[in-house]
Amino acid sequence: MKVKPASKHPPSLQAFHVMLKPRGPICNLACSYCFYLHKDALYPHAPFRMSDELLEAFTLQYIQAQNVPEITFAWQGGEPTLMGLDFFHKAVDYQRKYRQPGQKINNSLQTNAVLLDDEWCQFFKQHNFLLGVSLDGPRELHDTYRVDKGGQPTFERVMQGVKYLKKYRVEYNILACVNDRTAQHPLEVYQFLRDEVPATFLQFIPIVEKSTNPAHTVSPRSVMGSAYGHFLTTIFDEWVKNDVGKVFVQIFDVALAAWAGFRPGLCVHEATCGQALAMEHNGDLYSCDHFVDSKHFLGNMIAQSLVELIHLPQQRQFGRDKKAALPRQCRKCRVRFVCNGGCPKDRLLTTPDGEPGLNVLCDGYLAFFNHIDRPMRRMATLIQANRAPADIMEQPQLQKTSRATVKPGRKRH
Numbered sequence: 001m002k003v004k005p006a007s008k009h010p011p012s013l014q015a016f017h018v019m020l021k022p023r024g025p026i027c028n029l030a031c032s033y034c035f036y037l038h039k040d041a042l043y044p045h046a047p048f049r050m051s052d053e054l055l056e057a058f059t060l061q062y063i064q065a066q067n068v069p070e071i072t073f074a075w076q077g078g079e080p081t082l083m084g085l086d087f088f089h090k091a092v093d094y095q096r097k098y099r100q101p102g103q104k105i106n107n108s109l110q111t112n113a114v115l116l117d118d119e120w121c122q123f124f125k126q127h128n129f130l131l132g133v134s135l136d137g138p139r140e141l142h143d144t145y146r147v148d149k150g151g152q153p154t155f156e157r158v159m160q161g162v163k164y165l166k167k168y169r170v171e172y173n174i175l176a177c178v179n180d181r182t183a184q185h186p187l188e189v190y191q192f193l194r195d196e197v198p199a200t201f202l203q204f205i206p207i208v209e210k211s212t213n214p215a216h217t218v219s220p221r222s223v224m225g226s227a228y229g230h231f232l233t234t235i236f237d238e239w240v241k242n243d244v245g246k247v248f249v250q251i252f253d254v255a256l257a258a259w260a261g262f263r264p265g266l267c268v269h270e271a272t273c274g275q276a277l278a279m280e281h282n283g284d285l286y287s288c289d290h291f292v293d294s295k296h297f298l299g300n301m302i303a304q305s306l307v308e309l310i311h312l313p314q315q316r317q318f319g320r321d322k323k324a325a326l327p328r329q330c331r332k333c334r335v336r337f338v339c340n341g342g343c344p345k346d347r348l349l350t351t352p353d354g355e356p357g358l359n360v361l362c363d364g365y366l367a368f369f370n371h372i373d374r375p376m377r378r379m380a381t382l383i384q385a386n387r388a389p390a391d392i393m394e395q396p397q398l399q400k401t402s403r404a405t406v407k408p409g410r411k412r413h
């Protein structure tokens with residue numbers, strides 16, 4: 001296949017992200033709540049291996065399509081390490097080949113870590129990859145849902161992978177899913193990740209799965225809104241006393257950005273979205289990692305350029321709908337500036353006045369964002385005074401959180 005450069009694009013084109021799935025949904029584990037494993041049904045009999053030609057074409061177009069000083073290649077799955085190390089050697093070679101003068105290229109790779117060894121970690125260190133490791137907490141909590149294809153626990157193997165990352169001082173963050181079980185143990189999860197792994201960058205991802213039982217909105221292993229709120233507020237209280245500036249929790253950073261007057265910086269809490277797309281092993285592009293389905297299929301980048309696909313009216317509409325579809329309750333909400341209604345995939349509830357589109361996690365968002373209002377305002381003031389937000393830890397009276405002031409009755413799920 002001939003490598004086709006990106007077509008001309010408007011100079012105002014913003015940075016965008018494409019989550020690359022070089023091995024499609026193929027994974028060596030079978031975590032119970034993985035939303036991607038069953039996507040193999042979209043491609044019956046497919047080999048699920050990105051070809052070298054496609055890798056090269058994507059690299060060229062992705063770089064040419066973005067007028068920004070830094071570009072990140074985000075490798076995901078399934079399990080991307082199943083592509084083997086040679087594939088990633090080629091990936092960095094193509095990046096080197098097509099990088100523009102002065103441009104910085106980053107690579108991030110989300111993994112279950114079980115295949116990591118000396119060779120992988122030497123490579124990651126050499127090429128400065130940022131690894132995201134899926135680890136839900138201490139052994140019993142992690143092993144509840146993160147199992148292999150034989151239903152066997154995976155904690156030991158994941159921690160072995162983390163050992164290799166530490167051995168080679170590869171930068172990593174932890175992605176911990178908050179489910180019905182982990183939500184009941186916020187401090188245990190946080191202290192384990194902070195002290196025992198240890199990790200300094202943490203993401204807490206709420207599990208929200210549509211129920212297959214029409215009597216319920218979400219599956220039993222999903223986290224309820226109120227439980228998610230309790231999980232976050234409990235961890236926040238520990239963090240604001242001891243860990244500001246030392247441990248970085250994604251949703252706390254998002255909140256601080258919003259309180260300080262910046263954009264939240266995470267699609268879930270931005271007013272609109274649509275700039276984080278997903279690309280399957282064969283070049284098929286979809287609106288988002290959570291919407292890999294025929295309705296959100298944009299086209300294939302072998303047939304059309306990446307820029308053309310990203311600018312399709314349906315993708316712009318997808319991004320705008322995040323805001324346009326907000327129910328009145330969100331539009332009037334006092335924490336909307338930081339919440340923005342959350343991710344559309346989680347908007348499965350109806351408001352008390354009968355409007356669809358309320359987020360399943362609303363109770364939790366409301367409680368959490370209200371709870372952190374006072375310390376967030378203090379930290380935002382510190383930032384404006386050119387001081388470090390961590391200075392709040394020297395002033396216990398400023399750490400006091402707010403009492404939740406908004407408790408509207410809401411349909412249960």
Ligand code: SF4
Binds near residue numbers: 274289343
């Ligand atoms: S649908 Fe959700 S996950 Fe996807 S880009 Fe929008 S906010 Fe982000």
Ligand code: SF4
Binds near residue numbers: 329335365
């Ligand atoms: S807290 Fe609830 S009502 Fe407020 S913006 Fe978020 S989802 Fe909407």
